[in-house]
Amino acid sequence: MGGALDPTVATGRNLVRSALSDLEPGSRIVVAVSGGADSLALAAVTAFVADREAYALSAVIVDHQLQDGSARVAARAVEQLTDLGISSEVVTVDVGTAGGPEASARRARYEALARTGADAILLGHTLDDQAETVLLGLGRGSGPRSIAGMSPIDGVLRRPFLSLRRAATEQICRAYDLTWWADPHNADVAYRRSRLRNEVMPLLEEVLGGGVAEALARTADQVRADNACLDDIAATVDSPLRVDTLRDLAPALRSRVLRLGALEAGADGSALTATHLAELDRLVTSWHGQRRIELPGGVACVREGDSLSYVRTPVGG
Incomplete structure (x- = not known):
């Protein structure tokens, strides 16, 4: 060059x-x-x-x-x-x-x-990829962790x-x-991300007057910072398996404490969804004798009295 x-x-x-x-x-x-x-x-x-x-x-x-x-x-x-x-x-x-x-x-x-x-x-991954990821997260209703998009640093991975x-x-x-x-897959309408890239994003840019990709990427940055702050607070909660402790937390914080407990027990974080967390929350706030909540990764959460615990799920169980 x-x-x-x-x-x-x-x-x-x-x-x-x-x-x-x-x-x-x-x-x-x-x-x-x-x-x-x-x-x-x-x-x-x-x-x-x-x-x-x-x-x-x-x-x-x-x-x-x-x-x-x-x-x-x-x-x-x-x-x-x-x-x-x-x-x-x-x-x-x-x-x-x-x-x-x-x-x-x-x-x-x-x-x-x-x-x-x-x-x-x-x-x-580029800013365009980030914008598409945020839109996909919005469409799934997956919550702030999905809307936060990809992190610039994720362990050894760097973007x-x-x-x-x-x-x-x-x-x-x-x-x-x-x-x-x-890659021909990038133009294949069979893939949702391809349709976002080639159909949705150009339309949004036209309707909203440009700058949509940058705005979505900024939103991801802001939400990621908020998530990191709440995750840090969640990690400091004492007695995180006690129902009375969890019940007194704000919902946004309680969901993160529940997620952290599930991950520490061995749940698969890549497959742990907002639906799973909502079921865990009901063990705390709306318990009617539910036996256990099955989580991805071969883990289940059980409530016994005023405490939660995690157990391995038997194969086929």
Whole structure:
């Protein structure tokens, strides 16, 4: 890349540098690459930052085998990553069906990435992805945790581009002379997110006069901050399994205390819904002798007298 530095490239580099600022030289960084514009752009600017900060950088291309030619897409991504000076590995996964094709693919992808043991795994989600996630959460009525969207940092997962529009990643690719793959699923009306992207978002932008994606992303940031505050308070509640303690809490705080207790007991947080929490709440506020509330992850919550407890659910029980 010659000539004057493209300002979009400079922005991308600064976002990655900020996202990794807590890591020491030599830290292992993995970029998840699909071959699309978002992840290729992320890889390109991360290569620059990793070189300057002495990070150990590599990339993983997850081949979900969901489309004809996926191996060719992965091979082309490897070629372009090599040109960027990034060593890479293609990991082939078998995608199940639990929770739908998108959720199954995401789960398989994250499991493959987790096996790298990296200090940080960078994902190419953009502001547009965040806006779509918030809309999906609103449509499901999943509560503030869903509306909060994706976090910039979630354990080892980091999303430096959450403030960057999708068009900017394409500009970064052009600046690096990278050619990206356009996933046909992104235009397939069989997928709800695709319809949001291609039909709903343009209509909202037209009706509301623009700035909708940015507004939704700001909303996610605000709700996430509120959630974090309430979660911190919930973690300080004494005797969180006592019914009298729970009953005296404000509903917004009580739901978080109940959720924290369920997670600590081994419930699957990715499948724990507002419906589950409402049932747990009824054990506290409207108990009529319910035996137990089954939760995802093979856990059940039981009320005995004035106390809640969690038990493992027997297979088939």
